[in-house]
Amino acid sequence: MMADHRGERCGVIGELRDPPHFFPFMRPDTPLSAATTLRLDITLGLWCAAVVVLLAMFARMTGLVARAIGPMPGWVFALCIVAFGSGVTGFLIARGIARAHWKTAGRMDAAMLLAARGQCPSCASWLLSTPPESDGRTTCPACKAAWKVGNTDGCPGCGYDMSQVPATAGPLAICPECATLSTASADATDTPPPRG
């Protein structure tokens, strides 16, 4: 369960239910906040480091590399074991931090980014043709969850003033600061930029 932008409890689409995988290609195609991506990248970096050290030790044990570039001294091998242990421990801790972050803030950030693009984070319905209500929230016609669609308060990723940024990706505008997508504001689409 999650809370919508009016603080009401609402459902959550499958793509946002589980914490995102640290392998980018294993993640669903949903937007993630910079804070979430950073934690996933650190997890991935530690995983890669542990694998590289493991491969180095494997090469030493099989003697393949040892024959080509000379034997690995014992102290280097001991260092490798320490590095591998640290890498695995660090990876497990980083993955735990990323998962905890997803439950506390990451999922809601991702829901906000998805809603800003015009899709309901509760049921995946499109909200682009539904006008916002007086409180600035758009009520999803399918599931009645309320979301902030578009970028009237600035870029949902970094707060950049998007009022003059026109739609360049279908109905969406791309933030020039952080490349976050959001539904272009009516001002930017209705009035063409002044010539001169």
Ligand SMILES: [Zn+2]
């Ligand atoms: Zn919905």
Ligand SMILES: [Zn+2]
């Ligand atoms: Zn931005």
